[in-house]
Amino acid sequence: MKNKISRRQFLQVAGASAAALLLASCSGNSASSVSSSSVAPSAASSVAASSEAASSAAASSEATSTVTTTGKTLVVYFSATGTTEGVAQTIADTVGADLFEVVPSDPYTSDDLTWTNNDSRVSREHNDEGLRAVALESTDVDGWDDYDTVFIGYPIWWGIAAWPMSSFVAANDFSGKNVVPFCTSVSSGIGQSGDLLAELADAGTWLDGQRFSRGSSESDIASWIAGLNL
Incomplete structure (x- = not known):
């Protein structure tokens, strides 16, 4: 016996499929989607590195000023x-x-x-x-x-x-x-x-x-x- 789904469940699945199709049409292709996702870690790393460098510079400046x-x-x-x-x-x-x-x-x-x-x-x-x-x-x-x-x-x-x-x-x-x-x-x-x-x-x-x-x-x-x- 086949499982039945409610109208509400059907609309949720349909809505999710439509959203996926819309996202795919905006991104153009799967390659650009991968590319955009790979930028985020790089940017995060850059921000983290900049923050670490700033902290190091501040520490060095503080050490220098106390001598x-x-x-x-x-x-x-x-x-x-x-x-x-x-x-x-x-x-x-x-x-x-x-x-x-x-x-x-x-x-x-x-x-x-x-x-x-x-x-x-x-x-x-x-x-x-x-x-x-x-x-x-x-x-x-x-x-x-x-x-x-x-x-x-x-x-x-x-x-x-x-x-x-x-x-x-x-x-x-x-x-x-x-x-x-x-x-x-x-x-x-x-x-x-x-x-x-x-x-x-x-x-x-x-x-x-x-x-x-x-x-x-x-x-x-x-x-x-x-x-x-x-």
Whole structure:
């Protein structure tokens, strides 16, 4: 015996079928329907990613804004390719410090920095210590005596601080200052570079330094500074 359906059930089924036909005619074909449904997860993911990025940026900004130092702070840096400059700028922004760039009177070119070439400038200077006394445009910092904390930044050359920084350190009196070395390199650590500069200065309280790579983030730098307890 066949099952019977009521008039009401018949109208519900008919209405659903009509709605399905109308939806199919509006969408055009099944492919466009699949395409439109696949956009939704992508959009949702994009919104979620944007929200996560915004939260991360806010957290980084909050961490940066809470880092402070006692007294007036200066960031001195020598940058051969721009990497050290980027870290120095981030440090200055993080603690509200002034910046001073160490600039050789005879700037280094990209050819000068080709350390794999024995005839390049840095190779010749490395092989002959007498050539490392690099003349600088200036070693005088306005208000030098007013700074309580000085960050000293440089790239690592052959395991030590790039020698233009040595020229700056030798020309200034670090008495009464907290000095924080930092360096940049592809793979080498900071090694004894900070200790050697401290010996050259023979004054000031020199803290342990830190090495940064090109990919170091602002939050990495801010976390390091927060741990210094300056």
